[in-house]
Amino acid sequence: MNLQDLRDIARNGVWKQNSALAQLLGLCPTLAVSTNLVNGASLGFATIFVMAMASFTVAMLRNFIPYEIRIPVFILIIAALVTVVDLVMNAYFHSLYLVLGIFIPLIVVNCIVLARVEAFAAKNAPLASAFDGVMMGAGLVWVLAVLGGLRELLGTGTLFTGIDMVIPGTAPITVLPEGYPGFLVAVLPPGAFILLGCMIAARNWLDARATARAHPQRHAAPHPAAG
Amino acid sequence: MNNSPFIRKPATVRGVMLQVLAALLPGIAAYVWFFGAAILVQIALASAAALAAEAVMLRLRGRPVGMFVSDGSAVVTAWLIALTFPPIAPWWLVVAGTLLAIVVAKHLYGGLGQNPFNPAMAAFCAMIVAYPQLMTQWPAAGFTDFGAELQAIFGADRRLDAIVMATPLDSLRTVLRLPDTRATVAGILGSGATFGNIGGKGWEWVALGYFVGGAWLLWRRIITWHVPVAFLATLALVAGAFSLGGPDKFPGPTFHLFTGGAMLGAFFIATDPVSGATTPRGKLIFAAGIALLTWIIRSFGGYPDGVAFATLLMNICVPIIDMKTQPSVFGHKRQSGGDAP
Structure with missing residues (x-):
């Protein structure tokens, strides 16, 4: 495990194989919960915890889990961890727990968690797997936070609505002027689809530009897979 | 051919x-x-x-x-x-x-x-x-x-x-949906300042203007007859049938045709060559679908007029309508169901 491997894991999780923008996995909670910044980021952090712990546990047990029944075993491990998150949030962040509702238990079936356990943790050492889980989760967190922030900003003109549910004593900030009428569509499901589509397009555009800059000659040559 | x-x-x-x-x-x-x-x-x-x-x-x-x-x-x-x-x-x-x-x-x-x-x-x-x-x-x-x-x-x-x-469509539905209402369509239409002779006051003339412009587009062959005829006929048929069955609850065809966005929809919106169906039979199905959905949304839906939502819903169906209504090529046997490549 050297520094280069860690850097690759981090880059994969946060940008290159970003779960929401590149792999497009686990879109249901991404679209449903990102109605504002706090909700999105909170679910993201809950997912980080589950992914890190699940990857770590599976990586430790990877030599003992029979290959044929690995998926049920993975799901059991993930479900146990999600139960922990569910109970902890119910106890310490109760109002947030009520807002996120069914989407906390649904982390169990979030395909990004199972995908990383299957694709990475089942084949790698525990610490690297945990790091991969954290970085994949971080990729999800920033997308959820940006998407939730955009929807909240366009929809109501505020940011950090509900922050007091996470950090008591803080208040949301009103970014746009008082008379802003609010664009309700951004908070509704169509807004989630349109804005996520814009974010995916922006990511592809940045990637294409970076590729064109790094390899100006490759841009002109036909793609090997194109023929 | x-x-x-x-x-x-x-x-x-x-x-x-x-x-x-x-x-x-x-x-x-x-x-x-x-x-x-x-x-x-x-x-x-x-x-x-x-x-x-x-x-x-x-x-x-x-x-x-x-x-x-x-x-x-x-x-x-x-x-x-x-x-x-x-x-x-x-x-x-x-x-x-x-x-x-x-x-x-x-x-x-x-x-x-x-x-x-x-x-x-x-x-x-x-x-x-x-x-x-x-x-x-x-x-x-x-x-x-x-x-x-x-x-x-x-x-x-x-x-x-x-x-x-409120628009004519809006005030009609509001009164009809009051709990325990005894109001009838004829009574409402005869009462308010909102309603004119056949549609909404003023709106019936605007609709007539769209009709004249649309007829001119037909004559200029910018649009074909399929969409407007299918749209207006379907709306008139559905509204007429329900109005005959329940004259107290459902306004008749002329009211539906001359209020809201019906005329604009029939001649200028459903005829959009890009987002609408392109085959002749497809245009008939597409326009009839919009008219039917418009009537349903107006009569039972949550929004005052239904042309816009109906158009978007039928826009989604356009690819499959076009695929299923491909006319057969001259000299070839009719493809069953039109699902050939």
């Missing part, structure tokens, strides 16, 4: 769009007569926003700006938006709707010829979902005080009590 020789008709996008705009003029004239000149302000606002958005998007997409901006398609979208939005809506509402139509519904899907949804109707739906109150504030017929209308459009302080009136 047509026979040669074929005479080529030099139809440019620009020529078609200019004729569509000309065909809208009778309806607009009636609109100005009954509801004041505010609609002209809205048309100007929408057109300016559409042209600006079109130019910016074309530039971003690396397309020839001058050629596409001058083709007039953005202006047609802008006029349809202005005509479907309330004329006394605040200025930013129509501008935001137009930007949404041009940027999201048109150019993000690939620009002229690629958009699966009618941009004007997409904008209308997004705005009525986002701002239901502002989108249902319509002026009363005969209110033509331009100063007060300008105040409503640009003023920070919108004093609307004297101006605003």
